Amino acid sequence: MFRFLVILLFALSTALPVKADQSISPSGIYTILQKNNVLEDYLLKEVEEIAGTIIQTAGKWPGYRINKPYVDGLINIYLVDSTRLPEANILADYEIELARLSIQGNAMAHEATQILFVDTLLLKFLITTAHLVSYDNYETVTAVGAIKARGIDAFQPIWNPRINSALTNAEYTEEWALLASGALAFILAHEVGHIALGDQSVTKRRIPLRFNNKEDKDKHWVCADLIGEKYRLQQSIEQEADDFAVSLLSKILFPPGILEKPLLRYEIGAHWYILYSMSEQMIDTLSATDSKNIHSAMRIQLGSGIYNELVAQRKNTGRGAIKVFFPKTHPANIRRASHSLRQLAQSPYSLYHGESSDSDQDIALFEMLIAMECRNLKEEYGL
Ligand SMILES: [Zn+2]
Incomplete structure (x- = not known):
């Protein structure tokens, strides 16, 4: 009986997530960007054409999306208007730093989720x-x-x-x-x-x-x-x-x-x-x-x-x-x-x-x- 309990406890403990943030799906990022109204379809076709030549030439990913819901395995690009971002980081839950000053005038890759943020400014x-x-x-x-x-x-x-x-x-x-x-x-x-x-x-x-x-x-x-x-x-x-x-x-x-x-x-x-x-x-x-x-x-x-x-x-x-x-x-x-x-x-x-x-x-x-x-x-x- 005792041995069974130990095994049970062991199984339970290993089933528990080690870190809470590992269970957060990156698809929520798109929702947060939308809710904060920071996505901007600025010259979308032109940016798409350039991003397309780059990502296709790299040949490492099956495709990319711009300003669309997150798809795992693709390069997800978000064109963000930094002037509409708050001073505080809106993606802190994902351990990504996206605040007005952090992205202003820049682009930034988040390796783990394969997301690329580009400031339209x-x-x-x-x-x-x-x-x-x-x-x-x-x-x-x-x-x-x-x-x-x-x-x-x-x-x-x-x-x-x-x-x-x-x-x-x-x-x-x-x-x-x-x-x-x-x-x-x-x-x-x-x-x-x-x-x-x-x-x-x-x-x-x-x-x-x-x-x-x-x-x-x-x-x-x-x-x-x-x-x-x-x-x-x-x-x-x-x-x-x-x-x-x-x-x-x-x-x-x-x-x-x-x-x-x-x-x-x-x-x-x-x-x-x-x-x-x-x-x-x-x-x-x-x-x-x-x-x-x-x-x-x-x-x-x-x-x-x-x-x-x-x-x-x-x-x-x-x-x-x-x-x-x-x-x-x-x-x-x-x-x-x-x-x-x-x-x-x-x-x-x-x-x-x-x-x-x-x-x-x-x-x-x-x-x-x-x-x-x-x-x-x-x-x-x-x-
Ligand atoms: Zn760099």
Whole structure:
């Protein structure tokens, strides 16, 4: 009798779920997104076409869905309007971080559920920036600065397909379309890379440095020589996702009949994304730092008009430079992404096959800002 009880208890205990969250089905995520009214079918057909080329080329999944109820085994993509998200995380029950600031301007993969979240604000920024660069002769960083200064809604005549019908019937080879679609393709391919690689959470601890405040603690992440093992692990994961993205993009050519000779479809835009992303980070740095050197470098780069507008509306977000230069939801180290992308030139279908990259100047400015930030910090702490 006693033995039977023990067996029974043992059977019962092993039948109990170990962790409550393991029994939560990811299909509830779609319901939560709907209930919070954050799904936005922004340029759905165009996004579908680009996501389709990426996921089909990867060849690892039978298909994908966008803004539809969750289906296990597929890549489920949710286009989310971050401006409608609350400040609080709405997917905490799923151990996914989806809050306004966490996704703002970004895309993010959740490996365990194979869900890809894309902020539609990112799509609007890419499209608007690409238009300002293509038609109004803006430099990328100045265009991003102008949009951040005036707000995305001031640019509805560019990004809103109900006002600008040219968005939905652009030629593959229009400059803005090359830039924006290639940028999105790289972003999606990188995030799909995370899903393909699976969950690799960085748990190794490093010896912490001590700082006087949260902002300084954040800032030290931009200084490679102050950071240890955890940083290197995170970076190696991002490197793998970048490599995955580049290997995908090196297989995707323009559809036949568009060009006279076959070329990589997303190469120009993927390279531009590096500039775009660095530009965004440079603009965000204005809110994250008080460094006089950085502010004067940025005033020269942007012109006083845009610079003054940005500084006037500057809010102390408490984000700190770590979120600026190394956001969780982005290719973390944009220098590395740039390095990976150079491998595209090895393809015989690359525009730059046998040539060197032309973005060195912009990368130099970015590196200069990072170096200034590190120097300030090290001086202050005598490191
Ligand atoms: Zn990443």
